[in-house]
Amino acid sequence: MAAVIEASERISQVHIEGLALMKIVKHCHESLPHMVSGSLLGLEVSGGILEVTHAFPFPDSRAAAGSAAAVSDTMEGDQDGHEYQIEMMRMLREVNVDNNCVGWYQSMYLGIYSTSSLLENQLSYQTDLSPNAVVILYDPMQTTHGKLALKCYRLTEECIRLKENEENAFIDPRKIFEEVPVKLTNPGLVKALLMDVADGVHDDSSNLQLFEKEHNTNRLGSSTVKTTFDRLDLSTNPYLEKHLEFLCGWVDDLAVEQQKMQFYARQLHRDKHRRKDSSAGDAWASSDAPRRMESLLITNQIRSYCEQMNQFTSEGIEKVYLMSGMQKKD
Amino acid sequence: MPQQSPALLFDTTTTTTVFVHPLVLLHILDHHRRRPAGSARVIGTLLGRFDDSGVLVEVTNAFAVPHAERGDEVAIGKDFNKTLWALLQQNSSKQQREVIVGWYSSSPLLSDTSSLIHDFYSTETEDGNPVHLVVDCRLTEENAVTMRAFHSTPILVQGETLGNLFHELPLSLRSNEPEAICVSEMIKSMNDNNETTEREKPPLQISMEQLYELLETACTYVDAVVDGTTPPDTEKGRHIADALATVPRMRPDAMDKLFHESLQDLLMVTYLSNLTQTQIAIAEKLNATLDLQ
The missing domain is CATH 3.40.140.10 (Cytidine Deaminase, domain 2)
Known part of the structure; x- marks a missing residue:
């Protein structure tokens, strides 16, 4: 990665430009069902703001291998990807794009983000590139019904310290990742265009309307209005089913991890009677001890999942009451 | 142009x-x-x-x-x-x-x-x-x-x-749909900059208000046609009739059943997720004590 800028202050907000967002969205959607990743370009500006102005995808060398559920592991194609990145950034510099890598993005499947591959990847970004590197997660599956599912995360200092010292210690699962608020910004010209779109300037030509009718296509003007009505969609069951399914999976995984821990703890306990000298702390630090980070990540994932479900169900309940109210009036 | x-x-x-x-x-x-x-x-x-x-x-x-x-x-x-x-x-x-x-x-x-x-x-x-x-x-x-x-x-x-x-x-x-969402999101964030003082309404409320507005427009149009102030337009009339036809007609008891069923489903899921959260919290506490041994 080309320029490493020494961070003056810790960033507190991420401003993403429409162009970068659209590029991420396009890449993630077109590669479905594969989960993909890419690089973010931008600048750190004063006031603790990280501006993301451009994004480009990583080459999809492992497209065939990754299944839908498995969040792709970018570390694998790293060697190939690194050259690609440098080449890409060199090209983009020629056309005056911000030539500074500020992080990476990845597509997320139904809110799954707390995985060890993401952790390792983000760790390498935050230690090698810049402490202010972030990962932007975009969920192509959840981005429906007028809602944009975009999240920005980074590792906490506590977590980085833990990983760097290779400690196998406990950390509050809530404090592994921290979310950075994301804000959409746009340069003046793009704002002008958006204003036109909002006013419906770009969808007035009459011969196109005929064409639309024949081909049954969406125009931008009409569909921007439509997104607000998509929220009224009543079908919640497929989502809930999927969510419960995943939750079951995570709980099972957690149980397996806990069992490993328990087994190891019991073994330690037995050994303690034989060898009095070694302390428990050393034993947990040894390389064959089960990694505690695994279970902590799963815990974190389950928590965020539950929150997501709660939010979803409360919306669903609102809608159900709304529907019954409307029907009774008739 | x-x-x-x-x-x-x-x-x-x-x-x-x-x-x-x-x-x-x-x-x-x-x-x-x-x-x-x-x-x-x-x-x-x-x-x-x-x-x-x-x-x-x-x-x-x-x-x-x-x-x-x-x-x-x-x-x-x-x-x-x-x-x-x-x-x-x-x-x-x-x-x-x-x-x-x-x-x-x-x-x-x-x-x-x-x-x-x-x-x-x-x-x-x-x-x-x-x-x-x-x-x-x-x-x-x-x-x-x-x-x-x-x-x-x-x-x-x-x-x-x-x-x-x-x-x-x-x-x-x-x-396509995601792009439209992005664009409307961008338009929204742009408007937020101009009027930061206005408190964000719940999205559902906004949607409902817009729906009511549209219904209101349709009603005034129909009233105007009935009164004879506006010349009738068959195409518009057909569109309105189509829209009305999409409202499902249901018997009250069937409606009640549907309502309770979906409500129960949702409550059940909420219950499950709360239960999981509690369990996780306990597991976390236990996990934290492991260090202290």
Whole structure:
């Protein structure tokens, strides 16, 4: 990665430009069902703001291998990807794009983000590139019904310290990742265009309307209005089913991890009677001890999942009451 | 924008309609903003898909190409174009392979250099008929960002090419669902900047209010027609009737059953997730004590 800028202050907000967002969205959607990743370009500006102005995808060398559920592991194609990145950034510099890598993005499947591959990847970004590197997660599956599912995360200092010292210690699962608020910004010209779109300037030509009718296509003007009505969609069951399914999976995984821990703890306990000298702390630090980070990540994932479900169900309940109210009036 | 009749222009060739995705426009505007000092316009390559029937070109992506103009001469970064295109091709999936469909420029003028660049892109596209997209960034015409698409045909006089004739093509913005969501999200965030004081209403409320507004409009229209103040329009009437027909008619008891069932489902899920959360919290506490042993 080309320029490493020494961070003056810790960033507190991420401003993403429409162009970068659209590029991420396009890449993630077109590669479905594969989960993909890419690089973010931008600048750190004063006031603790990280501006993301451009994004480009990583080459999809492992497209065939990754299944839908498995969040792709970018570390694998790293060697190939690194050259690609440098080449890409060199090209983009020629056309005056911000030539500074500020992080990476990845597509997320139904809110799954707390995985060890993401952790390792983000760790390498935050230690090698810049402490202010972030990962932007975009969920192509959840981005429906007028809602944009975009999240920005980074590792906490506590977590980085833990990983760097290779400690196998406990950390509050809530404090592994921290979310950075994301804000959409746009340069003046793009704002002008958006204003036109909002006013419906770009969808007035009459011969196109005929064409639309024949081909049954969406125009931008009409569909921007439509997104607000998509929220009224009543079908919640497929989502809930999927969510419960995943939750079951995570709980099972957690149980397996806990069992490993328990087994190891019991073994330690037995050994303690034989060898009095070694302390428990050393034993947990040894390389064959089960990694505690695994279970902590799963815990974190389950928590965020539950929150997501709660939010979803409360919306669903609102809608159900709304529907019954409307029907009774008739 | 002058509206030429399609019949006048396209009686000899098939009419091609150009669909542009918002990403492309954002890219062009961004590129224009980052143009080198002193240059009036920027150019770049448009990527997309041709429809099989040839009546439709969809522009889904674009990338910038450096170029320099001096008087009648123009230099295009041909190698740049080739390399970047090869790089981009590496990560596009097989089924949605994009091809070069044409080029864009951010200046409103079709100059001599335009036809030179167009000639270059004729060799780059498969069928040798690239689309030229012009986005006017000066904001003078109609006080808006205007865009036009062109095809060109060479003017042949006794087998010699004298120049290019640019035809304007019908052009429309098109966005798929995620793009539309992004755009509406961007419009929203832009409005938020202007009026930060206004508290954010729950999204559901906004949707319902808009729905009521639309119903209100329909009601006033129908009332006006019934009163005889507005002449009736059969097409509008049909649309209203269609909309009314989509409201499902249900018996109250069936409705009640449905209501309770979905409510119970939702409550059950909430209960399960709360239960899990509690369990997780306990597990966490236990886990934390492991260190203290």
